[in-house]
Amino acid sequence: MHDTSSVRSAPPEDSRSLKRVGVAAAVVAIAAVAWGIHARHHSDAELADWTKAQSVPTVAVVKPQSEAGTGALVLPGNVQALNSAPIYARTNGYVRKWFVDIGSPVKPGQLLALIDAPEVDQQLAQARADLQTAHANEALARTTATRWSTLLAKDAVSKQEADEKQGDLAAKAALSNAQMANVRRLVALQGFTRIEAPFAGVVTSRSTQIGQLVTAGTAASQPLFTVSDVSRVRIYVRVPQSSSGQIKPGLHVTLTLPEFPGRNFDAVLTRAAEAVDQQSGTELVELQAANPDGALKPGAYAQVRFPISGTANAVTLPASAVIYRSDGTLAAVVDAQGRVKLHQVRIGRDSGDKLEIVAGLTAADQVIDSPPDAIQNGDQVQIAKDAPADAKH
The missing domain is CATH 1.20.5 (Single alpha-helices involved in coiled-coils or other helix-helix interfaces)
Incomplete structure (x- = not known):
């Protein structure tokens, strides 16, 4: 087993x-x-x-640029003619002919256009006829008054009747004067059918055509011509209050225009408004410059360089970095911990794409460019890695 x-x-x-x-x-x-x-x-x-x-929103930041050492205050200016007159029709009628166009130089009293005014011509003829009638009535009243004065001396008529004749003479004389004034008024009105240049200058606008109906004294009336004296020009500049103390009459400044790169024009400060505009915080000043070649055109934009320094401790900042709210003008600054701090700032001068900040910021601050509308104090943000370090000039 x-x-x-x-x-x-x-x-x-x-x-x-x-x-x-x-x-x-x-x-x-x-x-x-x-x-x-x-x-x-x-x-x-x-x-x-x-x-x-x-x-946590990502933001781009810029650093304000210090204004130290710039040595000049550059502001925008508006060029205007020394004298400029829009010329309106003073009588109703039709344009018969015009003799000048835009760009034409004119002399004082030069004929610009003719207006046909048949109604005024007829009114003048009637007024002259009425004046002759008034003169005839006055002559008859004078003769009658003289005769009644002679009869009164002989007690042939009553004093009451003689006084009535003297009164009739005075009334007829007053009527003659009124008719004479009416004739002179219509003669002056007829003279307005000749449109003439008020001073030497250049025609800068024309808005009339042959056969056009012109009506005087209405809100819809347009100037037939505009004549401007451009031998000299005025330049108006708004200077920030912080710099207005350095601006005095007689100061020479430099003008530059975009259509003439590299060319400088000399101008002299002639007067200042001596008042600060409450809305803009600036003082209006007037400069004048000779314009022998007509390079400075009325209505042109110019950059005006004042030989004075900017505001002490001022910095420049892109206009897109400034916040406008009901509680003031603000800038959003980012601290080392990425927290937002809203700073109240005060603007000096406005150059369009950039602003001069005269109070509220330093060159070491990191300011958010184009901040969100709802940004508040204490908000946490992160800075974009490719954020620009400095505000561009």
Whole structure:
């Protein structure tokens, strides 16, 4: 007989292999679960960080530029003719002919246009006839009054009747004077059919045509011509209050115009308004410059350079970095912790794309360019990596 006990007690080989596979599978499953939990936690953390980062706005900042050492105050100016007269019709009629056009030089009293006014001609003829009638009545009243005065001296008539004749003479004389004044008025009105230049200059506008009906004294009337004296020009500049103390009559300044690059024009400050405009905080000043070649045109824009220094400790800032609110003019400054601090600023001069800030900022501040409308004190922001370091000039 064979002993089978030892064979039954030993586990088969395939059973041991199955156990090892099961253990390995359990380990893999546990590792997969652990990895999934870790990946999910990591994704949640990344999402939280991304959400937090997105909730903090990214802003571009600029640094104000110091004005120290500029040595000049540059402001925009408006060029105007020394004298400019819009010429209107003073009588109703039709344009018969015009003799000058834009750009034509004219002399004082030169004929610009003729107007046909038949109604005025007829009124003048009637007034002259009425004047002759008044003169005839006055002559008759004078003769009658003289005769009654002679009869009164002989007691041939009563004093009452003589006084009545003298009174009639006075009334007829007054009527003659009134008719004479009417004739002179119509003669002057007829003279307005000749449109003449009031002074020497250049015709800068013409808005009339042959046969055009012109009506005097109405709100819709347009000037037939505009004559401007451009031998000299006036330049009007608004100077900030902070610099107005350095501006005095007789000061020579330099003008530059965009159509003449590299050319400078000399002008002299002639007068100042001696008052500060409450809305703009500036004082209006007038400059004058000779214009022998007509290069300075009325209505032109010019850059005016005053040989004075800017405001002490002033800085320049892009106009887009300034916030205008009901509580004042502000600039949003970012501190080292990325927090926003709204600074009250005071503007000196406005050059269009940039502003002079005379109070409220320093050159070391980081100012948000084009800040959001809803930005407030204490807001957290992050600075864009490619943000410009300085305000451009």
